[in-house]
Amino acid sequence: MHLLAILLTLFWIVAAALRSWRLARFYQIEEYMADRYVRWLLARRERWFPRQPAIVMLAGVVVAFALQFGGVEYASLHGVLWAVVAMIIAQPEPVKEVKRQFRRTQRALRIVGAACLLDALVIAGLSAQLTANMAANTPQELSTVSIAGFIGFLFAPLALPLGNLLLTPLEAQLRERFRRQARARLQAAAPFVIGITGSYGKTSTKHYLAHILGGKHKVYPTPKSYNTEMGVCLAINTDLDPSYGYAYFIAEMGAYVPGEIARIAKLTQPRMSIVTAVGPMHLERFKTIENIVKAKYEIVEGVPPDGTTFFNGDNPYVRQMAPGATRNTASWSRKKGCPKRVTWPKTCSNRWQACALRSTTARAKRGCPSRPPWWACIT
Incomplete structure (x- = not known):
């Protein structure tokens, strides 16, 4: 030439x-x-x-x-x-x-x-x-x-x-090294891990929960919408320094394929999880709503036997997940018939300051402590 x-x-x-x-x-x-x-x-x-x-x-x-x-x-x-x-x-x-x-x-x-x-x-x-x-x-x-x-x-x-x-062989090695680094960093920091998943509502729930806990504790939520395995690893390796003394780590967990939430749960090992909603998001990837429900259920199996998963009873698909759960469960809803019912005052002078969120908690069959923990009653 x-x-x-x-x-x-x-x-x-x-x-x-x-x-x-x-x-x-x-x-x-x-x-x-x-x-x-x-x-x-x-x-x-x-x-x-x-x-x-x-x-x-x-x-x-x-x-x-x-x-x-x-x-x-x-x-x-x-x-x-x-x-x-x-x-x-x-x-x-x-x-x-x-x-x-x-x-x-x-x-x-x-x-x-x-x-x-x-x-x-x-x-x-x-x-x-x-x-x-x-x-x-x-x-x-x-x-x-x-x-x-x-x-x-x-x-x-x-x-x-x-x-x-x-680049697949190289990327596999780098991802595994990234996982090991994040796992070691998380174990050294030893925060109480809370996992949140759902077709929608994950990020807002994460911010609300971080704000509530942040009143008394040092909380680190995953930034922005980091909800993939590598995104969570990046958040841990970048900001979750053991010397910062975080008491809570709130991890948002998303899924584009079956097994992705299970991998994030295996990495972070949440002691508590929240399922916000199940909807037709990413339906072209999961094919059916039932497959989406199965993918979201992976977070339930990711908590230890003594852990707790919270279900949004207002979502029909999430409500159906609760009875078959093999871990401790709690459900909340604005409707009657749910163990935890969330209501709002009929009148208020200031929407943001005077409207108090009230939760009424049904007594469990095994009994409940005289003073319920923070996640059982928010006032």
């Missing part, structure tokens, strides 16, 4: 790498799972075959053929043409799907790096193969390089899951 063809190849590699970088955010949103990411990619043609770059490429082909048939055989002119085409294609298109910003974690950067390397190998290899028998420094060579570059540009979305696949 001539120097001009090599430079043009680099232009296309940059264009493909930029596309991989922009799509990395959506791959991250899908938790780096190839099947979910590919389904998202194929859901709309514009995601895997963008219209604007295709139009620009077609225009470049038309102009190149027009120049060649017009007798303009200057390689430098064709090189400038295709370089401009590559630069236009490399420009980001307006993105309307702003679900959340890309988090530049170490794993994300490793995956993007591997994807960019694959982009470079595909474009460079394909260009070298297609131009092997062509004369150097000709319009035909430069046009062929650009076609190979555009093919590599279209391949860029698949470079992310393929790059992640290549």
